[in-house]
Amino acid sequence: MSTKLLKQFLNNHLHELIGFSYALSGKMQQCEDIVADSILAYSFDKGKVTFDETRNRNLLRDISKLIFGRYLSKKDLPIEEKSQEEDAKDRFFLLSDFERAICFLRHRMSLDIAEISHIIDMSSYEVISALSNSRYFLTGSELEKSNEESL
Secondary structure: OOHHHHHHHHHHHHHHHHHHHHHHHOOHHHHHHHHHHHHHHHHHHHOOOOOOHHHHHHHHHHHHHHHHHHHHHHOOOOOOOOOOOOOOOOHHHHOOHHHHHHHHHHHOOOOOHHHHHHHHOOOHHHHHHHHHHHHHHHHHHHHHHHHHHHO
């Protein structure tokens, strides 16, 4: 693997990968370890020549898939359900693992539905549904409160 190309890829995308991992776990130390493990696993699996400028989006998608899988493998339960707590500050972390992953990949990494489907191993319809449900969960009750206040 060319050190120069790896450094360039990491300079361009490390913040997104760390952010994705943090969106899943909420713990900085854990997310740094998962990202480092995923990048190493990818580079060992794919060989030396995979980090090049023309394949950055595919690399980002493939490493994100490894990060998601690694995160789920470290958890006892594969899917965590939404809590009914109403703390607005931490509302994002009340979403399920899948919903947090999908929201981050779509809105922070600007991946399309097909790419997200590949990373999460869900159908496009399931991804769209999760995005819609998450949007409603994150903004729905706030909209209801503002409507009640205006009445």
